[in-house]
Amino acid sequence: MDLKQIAKDTSKTVISYLTYQALRTVLAQLSETDPPQAMWLHRFSSQDKIQDGEAYLKALFQERKDLGFRILTVREHLAIEVCDFLPEMVRTGIQQANTEHRREQLEQITLLDTNVASNYPEQPEEG
Amino acid sequence: MDLKQIAKDTSKTVISYLTYQALRTVLAQLSETDPPQAMWLHRFSSQDKIQDGEAYLKALFQERKDLGFRILTVREHLAIEVCDFLPEMVRTGIQQANTEHRREQLEQITLLDTNVASNYPEQPEEG
Numbered sequence: 001m002d003l004k005q006i007a008k009d010t011s012k013t014v015i016s017y018l019t020y021q022a023l024r025t026v027l028a029q030l031s032e033t034d035p036p037q038a039m040w041l042h043r044f045s046s047q048d049k050i051q052d053g054e055a056y057l058k059a060l061f062q063e064r065k066d067l068g069f070r071i072l073t074v075r076e077h078l079a080i081e082v083c084d085f086l087p088e089m090v091r092t093g094i095q096q097a098n099t100e101h102r103r104e105q106l107e108q109i110t111l112l113d114t115n116v117a118s119n120y121p122e123q124p125e126e127g
Numbered sequence: 128m129d130l131k132q133i134a135k136d137t138s139k140t141v142i143s144y145l146t147y148q149a150l151r152t153v154l155a156q157l158s159e160t161d162p163p164q165a166m167w168l169h170r171f172s173s174q175d176k177i178q179d180g181e182a183y184l185k186a187l188f189q190e191r192k193d194l195g196f197r198i199l200t201v202r203e204h205l206a207i208e209v210c211d212f213l214p215e216m217v218r219t220g221i222q223q224a225n226t227e228h229r230r231e232q233l234e235q236i237t238l239l240d241t242n243v244a245s246n247y248p249e250q251p252e253e254g
Binding site for chain 2: 011012065072075081082083084085087105
């Protein structure tokens with residue numbers, strides 16, 4: 001288990017995800033102030049393209065530098081606002097979800113035991 | 128911009144990603160100790176299924192409880208080891224990538240200016 005590599009890959013995933021959230025923010029702003037631009041950006045930003053945040057931005061800069069710069073600014077802001085909460089939220093989220101999965105499994109085992117017990121009730125002792 | 132919702136969605140993305148990394152870790156361990164089981168788990172865990180970590184685990188528990196419990200344990204361990212490094216790594220990563228995009232754009236503008244200047248050289252004054 002290469003923890004350093006896993007941390008690096010996880011941080012890359014978060015960066016791409018924040019780029020996607022920055023795009024969504026800019027789309028919401030534009031749909032208020034400039035619907036045709038919002039439409040253009042929406043069409044440009046397919047699900048496929050946005051999977052790799054840096055490649056997406058490179059492609060966007062080729063077409064519309066102003067929108068590229070705008071997404072850079074928003075994702076930097078998001079990173080500053082959101083990142084500090086992540087460690088606690090992720091740890092707690094995983095602990096809660098794990099507890100839930102374990103509880104469900106325990107419940108199924110208990111249910112199974114009860115069924116087995118009711119199918120094979122204790123025989124009355126013969127006198 | 129709903130920062131609270133964005134933080135929540137980002138943490139969900141990290142949890143699913145760590146579940147995927149936990150699966151990869153278990154796959155690597157099994158391919159050393161029990162190749163047929165590794166093969167089974169690999170076949171079971173398509174790219175599609177693993178997008179939503181909790182749904183994936185629910186499905187896995189239906190088939191192989193032991194492997195389900197194993198992935199829970201590994202992802203909890205990964206969360207503890209990796210999460211504290213994320214804020215700094217993500218912030219620095221975004222700042223560096225943004226600087227790189229801005230530098231490239233500046234370079235292109237400078238290149239453009241140079242080309243324009245060489246296409247329209249200063250005319251010699253007529254004497």
